[in-house]
Amino acid sequence: MLPFAAGIIFGAGSAPKLMLKVAPHWITAIGGLLGTAGALWIAWAISQHGGWPYIAPGFLVVALGFGFGVMALTHAAVYRVEPDKAGIASALLNSAQQIGVALGLAVLAGVAATVTAGSNDSGPQVLATGHSTALVVGAGVLLAAKLVGAAHAQPEGERRRSCCRSPCPDVTRQGLTARSRAAVSARR
Numbered sequence: 001m002l003p004f005a006a007g008i009i010f011g012a013g014s015a016p017k018l019m020l021k022v023a024p025h026w027i028t029a030i031g032g033l034l035g036t037a038g039a040l041w042i043a044w045a046i047s048q049h050g051g052w053p054y055i056a057p058g059f060l061v062v063a064l065g066f067g068f069g070v071m072a073l074t075h076a077a078v079y080r081v082e083p084d085k086a087g088i089a090s091a092l093l094n095s096a097q098q099i100g101v102a103l104g105l106a107v108l109a110g111v112a113a114t115v116t117a118g119s120n121d122s123g124p125q126v127l128a129t130g131h132s133t134a135l136v137v138g139a140g141v142l143l144a145a146k147l148v149g150a151a152h153a154q155p156e157g158e159r160r161r162s163c164c165r166s167p168c169p170d171v172t173r174q175g176l177t178a179r180s181r182a183a184v185s186a187r188r
Contacts, residue, residue, distance in 0.1 A: 003059045004059045004060070004062070004063040005063070006060060007062065007064040007067060008063045008064075008066060008067045009067070010064060010067060011063065011064040011068045011069075011070075011071070012067035012070060012071050014067075014068075015027055015031075015067060016071060018068075019072065019075060024076055024079075025149065025150075027069075028069050028072040028146075030065070031064075031065040031066065031069030031072065032069060032143070032145065032146035032149070033065070033143075034061050034062070034068065035065030035069065036065075036139045036146070037065075038058045038059065038060070038061030038064075039138050039139035040058075040135070041057060041058035041061060042058035042132075043132040043133075043135035045058055046128045046131055046132045046135070047128055047129065047132040050124075050128060073093070077092070078090060104141070108134040108138050111130075111134040111137050112131050112133065113130065114130075115130040115133045116130035
């Protein structure tokens with residue numbers, strides 16, 4: 001699973017730098033498209049080849065997309081939240097992620113089990129067919145979520161102060177601005 005770990009590290013490490021240049025919804029969209037492409041790659045590799053060298057690049061691409069998406073969605077969930085409500089926002093984000101993963105895994109495992117059980121054949125190829133079908137369904141759900149998100153993204157002219165073209169007003173490359181540090185100190 002080394003490609004997956006490398007993809008998460010690179011995606012999560014580069015997403016904040018990219019969010020200083022483009023809007024977070026673009027980073028989320030890129031992450032979703034990468035995740036979709038990676039899932040389709042893995043589905044293809046499992047059904048055609050099944051070997052680790054064919055599957056590993058798909059894991060890298062999925063993880064890169066997840067790294068981008070997690071950072072941008074975390075930013076969207078806690079940006080502009082009052083400091084005394086930041087813990088609640090973070091808890092809601094964590095709960096939504098946990099519930100989403102649990103539901104997604106249950107649905108995709110059900111799809112794989114249904115396809116596998118519905119086959120008259122036996123052997124490892126039947127399992128591969130079930131898993132690749134589940135991955136295609138997962139890629140479709142991920143793509144649909146990205147399309148819904150893109151349809152509801154705020155147009156650039158309506159966005160209030162955003163991190164799309166310049167650094168966030170309260171964060172610089174060195175950390176919090178003097179105004180933010182003063183606000184944090186005053187709350188203590």
